[in-house]
Amino acid sequence: MAKKVAAHPFLFTGCWELRQMLGRSARDVRQLLEAIEEVPLDSIYYHTHSFFLRHKYIAGPYPNDFATWAAIQVRDRVLGEKLGVLDPFEFLDLESLRAAIVAIIEEHLSHLQIIPRVIYEEPFHFMQSRITAVPTGLESRTLTEFREILASVDASVIYYHTFEAILRLGRRNGDFAIWIEEQLELPELAEKIAHLDPYMISLESIRHRIIRICDGFLERGAWQ
Amino acid sequence: MSALDSYREVTPKGTIDFLRCLADKTRGKSILHVNSTRVGGGVAEILRSLVPLLADIGVEARWEVITGTEDFFAVTKAFHNALQGAEQDLSPAMLEIYREINRRNARQIPLEADYVVIHDPQPAALILHKPGAGRWIWRCHIDISHPQRKVWNFLRQFVVQYDGAIFSLPRFAQRLPIPQFLIYPSIDPLSEKNRDLSPEEQEQALDRLRIPRDKPILLQVSRFDRFKDPVGVIRAYRLVKKHHDVRLILAGGGATDDPEGEKVLAEVREAAQSDPDILILLLPPDANLEINALQRAATIVLQKSLREGFGLTVAEAMWKGKPVIGGFAGGITVQLVYGVTGFTVNSPEGAAFRIHYLLDNPDLMAKVGEDGREFVRRNFLITRHLGDYLALMRYWMN
Numbered sequence: 129m130a131k132k133v134a135a136h137p138f139l140f141t142g143c144w145e146l147r148q149m150l151g152r153s154a155r156d157v158r159q160l161l162e163a164i165e166e167v168p169l170d171s172i173y174y175h176t177h178s179f180f181l182r183h184k185y186i187a188g189p190y191p192n193d194f195a196t197w198a199a200i201q202v203r204d205r206v207l208g209e210k211l212g213v214l215d216p217f218e219f220l221d222l223e224s225l226r227a228a229i230v231a232i233i234e235e236h237l238s239h240l241q242i243i244p245r246v247i248y249e250e251p252f253h254f255m256q257s258r259i260t261a262v263p264t265g266l267e268s269r270t271l272t273e274f275r276e277i278l279a280s281v282d283a284s285v286i287y288y289h290t291f292e293a294i295l296r297l298g299r300r301n302g303d304f305a306i307w308i309e310e311q312l313e314l315p316e317l318a319e320k321i322a323h324l325d326p327y328m329i330s331l332e333s334i335r336h337r338i339i340r341i342c343d344g345f346l347e348r349g350a351w352q
Numbered sequence: 353m354s355a356l357d358s359y360r361e362v363t364p365k366g367t368i369d370f371l372r373c374l375a376d377k378t379r380g381k382s383i384l385h386v387n388s389t390r391v392g393g394g395v396a397e398i399l400r401s402l403v404p405l406l407a408d409i410g411v412e413a414r415w416e417v418i419t420g421t422e423d424f425f426a427v428t429k430a431f432h433n434a435l436q437g438a439e440q441d442l443s444p445a446m447l448e449i450y451r452e453i454n455r456r457n458a459r460q461i462p463l464e465a466d467y468v469v470i471h472d473p474q475p476a477a478l479i480l481h482k483p484g485a486g487r488w489i490w491r492c493h494i495d496i497s498h499p500q501r502k503v504w505n506f507l508r509q510f511v512v513q514y515d516g517a518i519f520s521l522p523r524f525a526q527r528l529p530i531p532q533f534l535i536y537p538s539i540d541p542l543s544e545k546n547r548d549l550s551p552e553e554q555e556q557a558l559d560r561l562r563i564p565r566d567k568p569i570l571l572q573v574s575r576f577d578r579f580k581d582p583v584g585v586i587r588a589y590r591l592v593k594k595h596h597d598v599r600l601i602l603a604g605g606g607a608t609d610d611p612e613g614e615k616v617l618a619e620v621r622e623a624a625q626s627d628p629d630i631l632i633l634l635l636p637p638d639a640n641l642e643i644n645a646l647q648r649a650a651t652i653v654l655q656k657s658l659r660e661g662f663g664l665t666v667a668e669a670m671w672k673g674k675p676v677i678g679g680f681a682g683g684i685t686v687q688l689v690y691g692v693t694g695f696t697v698n699s700p701e702g703a704a705f706r707i708h709y710l711l712d713n714p715d716l717m718a719k720v721g722e723d724g725r726e727f728v729r730r731n732f733l734i735t736r737h738l739g740d741y742l743a744l745m746r747y748w749m750n
Contacts, residue, residue, distance in 0.1 A: 142370050146740065146743040146744060147535075148531055148534070149532040150525075151525045153523070250523070253523060258747060260747075262373050280366055281366040282367055284370065285366070
């Protein structure tokens with residue numbers, strides 16, 4: 129029998145990203161590759177994850193900056209597509225993700241006679257994230273409270289408890305699913321939320337889908 | 353209602369409460385902004401909105417303006433041009449004027465604060481007179497992606513003494529031994545230029561400008577400057593005019609006291625060839641309400657710049673739900689996500705093609721306008737700018 133009231137509340141935390149510039153750029157795909165091998169992991173994070181924090185409303189053409197740059201600025205659509213389907217959730221840490229990106233670009237370059245480069249468009253500028261976690265002071269003890277608060281908080285809260293929790297804090301299912309499973313003892317609901325693929329949708333879409341899943345659950349009275 | 357609370361209606365849900373949480377640790381800290389003008393220009397426009405919001409959220413915020421002689425501003429104008437890539441000769445005497453005026457201002461302006469943000473090159477040498485504790489940040493608003501080396505090296509000796517630097521675009525980043533941050537400029541959605549207008553206010557403003565409303569309006573608002581490519585806009589209009597009965601409005605100001613501007617204006621008039629459907633409007637610097645009304649009346653807004661710093665007129669038009677076609681330049685590329693929040697183009701033909709395409713697809717025009725407004729709501733409003741400054745203050749607390 130599932131609990132209706134959690135012993136430990138869900139504490140909603142948001143975040144703000146300060147964007148730091150590394151002063152390094154790439155004009156062709158080989159330069160991109162070399163820089164990816166050398167930049168700090170916070171830069172890999174910036175270009176593969178915090179992208180979503182910057183595009184809370186719309187999803188970009190591809191879900192990471194490397195893919196978008198290759199496809200839009202270099203006009204190497206094939207490389208853009210190869211990088212675009214990369215699922216960062218498959219990697220245990222950012223170093224493994226970096227290695228996978230490097231492998232994709234190396235493999236792609238091995239088939240080319242000419243290195244693709246930007247001509248009129250923008251070089252790739254390497255940045256890094258400085259994420260500040262900010263407790264909102266909001267907390268929920270029931271699914272209804274959780275759903276209500278989730279509907280009204282800043283979108284960075286969604287980001288923090290999905291992307292930041294999964295990749296930087298090592299909480300593989302994301303904070304929402306973990307709390308719902310552990311504190312409300314609703315594994316079926318937790319699994320549905322854990323299975324959302326945030327890399328393919330915007331933060332607002334994640335919010336709407338979680339709320340829809342919770343509403344469906346509440347309407348069915350599934351825990352009664 | 354507090355100043356910040358009045359933004360609740362126009363910001364994404366949760367933003368204002370979240371900003372107050374972000375400000376928890378900065379409450380009681382002091383921040384001083386220093387620039388070179390209280391009126392006119394984008395920096396003053398931003399500070400006029402930002403400083404009261406910082407104060408409202410519990411930061412002791414001050415804004416000081418340096419004073420200078422005509423010689424000093426001639427030198428800093430030359431700096432400005434050189435940093436944007438133009439060849440300029442700066443004599444040792446000119447550089448001494450720059451140092452001396454900064455020295456004098458340092459004696460007159462109380463520079464004590466936890467955070468001191470120095471805007472642009474004019475007051476950059478104030479760092480030499482830093483009164484002890486406090487973090488000093490140099491905020492550069494201009495395009496220094498291709499600076500004239502001699503002038504940049506002169507300025508760089510001051511910049512490296514700061515604790516950090518802020519630029520408006522990644523490509524403006526320099527090789528510097530201090531942290532460099534990216535902070536986009538912003539628009540104030542509640543200012544006279546951007547606030548909602550009642551139908552009566554809009555009609556009256558358009559009547560004052562004698563704007564007929566019988567045809568779709570293509571609009572470009574910018575000073576008459578070759579980098580804004582007004583002649584290219586007329587070429588695009590003529591290509592579109594073959595298929596659509598539209599009117600083009602080119603609205604700008606500042607031409608009368610700028611010899612280069614007058615020359616460009618003459619070229620624009622010649623290119624227009626007395627076409628009754630091309631309206632050229634010379635607006636005074638304080639015509640914010642009129643610009644607001646024009647942007648709201650437009651069917652499509654153009655900003656076909658060839659070079660651009662950030663190009664906030666794009667965000668202004670997007671905020672009004674208008675589809676925007678912009679040149680592939682500066683910050684326009686950041687604001688217009690191709691095919692989603694607008695279109696970037698590289699030629700008058702490209703602009704004509706996209707205007708034609710949008711006019712033929714009114715549903716798409718509405719969708720691009722709607723997405724553009726949301727994109728601005730989440731990325732280019734003054735409230736986001738406020739959050740960036742709070743985060744920057746927290747950066748040095750960690």
